Amino acid sequence: MSNIIIKAATPDVAASILELNHKLDSETIYRAFAPGERETTVEQYSDHIGRLEASINSTILIAWDSDMAVGILEAIGGCFKRTEHIVHVNIGILKSHWRMGIGIKLFDALENWARQNNIKRIELSVFTDNKRALALYNKLGFREEGLKKDSFLVNGNYYDEFLLSKII
Numbered sequence: 001m002s003n004i005i006i007k008a009a010t011p012d013v014a015a016s017i018l019e020l021n022h023k024l025d026s027e028t029i030y031r032a033f034a035p036g037e038r039e040t041t042v043e044q045y046s047d048h049i050g051r052l053e054a055s056i057n058s059t060i061l062i063a064w065d066s067d068m069a070v071g072i073l074e075a076i077g078g079c080f081k082r083t084e085h086i087v088h089v090n091i092g093i094l095k096s097h098w099r100m101g102i103g104i105k106l107f108d109a110l111e112n113w114a115r116q117n118n119i120k121r122i123e124l125s126v127f128t129d130n131k132r133a134l135a136l137y138n139k140l141g142f143r144e145e146g147l148k149k150d151s152f153l154v155n156g157n158y159y160d161e162f163l164l165s166k167i168i
Contacts, residue, residue, distance in 0.1 A: 004070070004102055006109040009060035010053065013069070014046035017062060020069040024092040029154045030130050031092065052076075057084050057117060061109050063093065063102045070097040073106040077119070085120040103136045111168055123165040127152065134162070142166045 009017055018040060026035040040048075052058040057077025062069050071094065075087040089110070093102050114122065125148065126133045142164040150158040 003065075004097075004100065004105060005064045006061055006105050007064060008053075008113075009049050009062050009072075011046040011049045013062070014049055015042045016067075016069045017049070017060070017072060018042055018045045020062075020072055020094070021092070023094060024072070027095050028092075029159075030127050030133065032090075032152075034154075057087060057119060059110075059113055061106055061113070063097070063106055065097065070094045071102045071106055073110055075110055075114075075119075075122070085118060087114065087119050087122055089122055089124040091124075098132075104140070107140050114168055119168070121165055121167055123163065125151070125161040125163050128160045128162055137164050140166065 018038075021033075021038060025031050025033045025038055049060060052060055052074075055077060059075050061073045061075075063071030071092065073089060073091045075089050078084045078086040087110075091103065091106060093106075110122065113119075122142075123145075124137070124142070126137065128147070143166070144162050145165055146163040148161040148163065151161040152159045
């Protein structure tokens with residue numbers, strides 16, 4: 001197993017993270033962006049990372065294998081006083097690095113960060129047929145809260161999503 005390091009994203013690595021996102025968009029249907037749809041520039045993504053760095057309740061965590069970004073977990077905090085204790089999570093790991101415990105490492109780092117930043121609730125959504133992701137989320141203590149019917153349209157097929165959360 002490789003030595004995977006988890007670090008918070010900084011604007012100076014925006015190009016590497018954007019490259020990772022482009023690869024992830026092409027590897028699976030379980031992403032919001034279709035392959036080639038993401039038009040964000042490195043400068044725009046660098047600015048995005050900078051805004052999240054300055055935020056009290058948002059972060060991007062990156063899994064690094066040597067100098068290559070292989071996984072990402074983006075946690076976006078609620079934007080109102082009454083929801084700033086909540087983060088919504090998006091995660092992706094390159095197929096070449098599946099089954100290496102990277103998802104667990106990313107969520108462990110997220111929970112440590114969350115406790116230090118007064119985050120009480122972590123929520124996410126997942127395609128109902130994404131068995132690998134569902135197994136990970138269940139293992140980590142996430143619980144189903146609801147179902148979004150026909151939430152995504154991919155290659156002419158509609159997909160449902162489960163809404164999951166974890167209280168920490």
